[in-house]
Amino acid sequence: MNKCTERLYNGLVKENPTFVMMLGMCPTLAVTTSAINGIGMGLSTTVVLIFSNLLISLLRKIIPDSVRMPAFIVVVATLVTVVQFLMEGFVPGLYASLGVYIPLIVVNCIILGRAEAYASKNPVLPSIFDGIGMGLGFTFGLTCIGIVRELIGSGKVFGLQIMPDIYEPVTIFILAPGAFLVLAFLVAARNKIMKRMEAKGKKVVKAQGCCEGGCASCGGCDAQVFPTGQEKE
């Protein structure tokens, strides 16, 4: 079980997808207008991530290498559709406020990235725990950003009034520019902490998301999804 706890720690702290790896920035910016939305998005991504890691790890010896990308996409898209209908049925309010970002979990870098980098090479149990760790790390990141934006933007946390009445909410923080602003300070803080750790001689995990390396790191982005006709030429 040692390996499983190591995967959890890895996802939550060491390679936290939001704060360390900077993956999945589209939903991070879009849905964190409140803490509840952040948790909802994080947990639905976690569910998809756990099951996609489970299925891809089970199928890793059956899927031929040349068609693995389309196969991964079909698995992920199926799971996302299932999650979408479950949410529409059981939490219609949350489903309405997350809107188009639920089906867009399909193109979230974290999911295809984990499938490519971990689940397609490792046994089932560590893959599940990798999914849980990464998913909870993502949920944690989204919830933190959601709490900050909701507190400054409307004086509430999880819908409860926190700030005294005299506090004038800075509405711009729950609008679009606030998302960019909060993320900018977050990345700056991350850079500062990483610099300090580097100066102390600790090993530092590089950011891999859109912010740093283009899209080169997430499996599906620069790889050919259908590798047809390319080899012949």
Added chain:
Amino acid sequence: MKELLIIAVGSALVNNVVLSQFLGICPFLGVSKKIETAAGMGGAVVFVITIASFITGAIYQFILHPAGFEYLQTIVFILVIAALVQFVEMFLKKVMPPLYNALGVYLPLITTNCAVLGVSLNCVTKGYNILEGVVYGFSTAVGFTIAIVIMAGIREKIEYNDISESFQGTPIVLLTAALMSIAFFGFSGII
């Protein structure tokens, strides 16, 4: 005609795809270092989103909807888009080499660009017919191009500025995006 104009202005400026809907953030941050590359990426996105919104709109209208398979839309759309991007790439390579040389590098990057899938899904949610869908897709992509080219222009100037160490790179780009997003709020009075 009036509705089409409202859709076009609304999606290109008022609800800008990057600055207010947060779709396509990856290329917006990653490929906006130079104006030429940003314009190339913008051109590729316009090309792909317009074709993709036409094809996914037609598939939804004539196959998925009549057959009652609406629930398959996410799976079908993402596969169609992935196949389409590669088909477009091969087609351009054979038929129009100059255009391929200009856009080719950016095409594979577009497959997992959430803007393409987002546009197709939004067309269904908003109940657009095929023509409205194509206009919506085209103007959304134009909005993306406007945003990424302006950002590239600003970034070329930022190069010469003295920025504190922690804010170099991505943070200053995000701050710029925040200011651009505030500026684009000004358009919301148009409609």
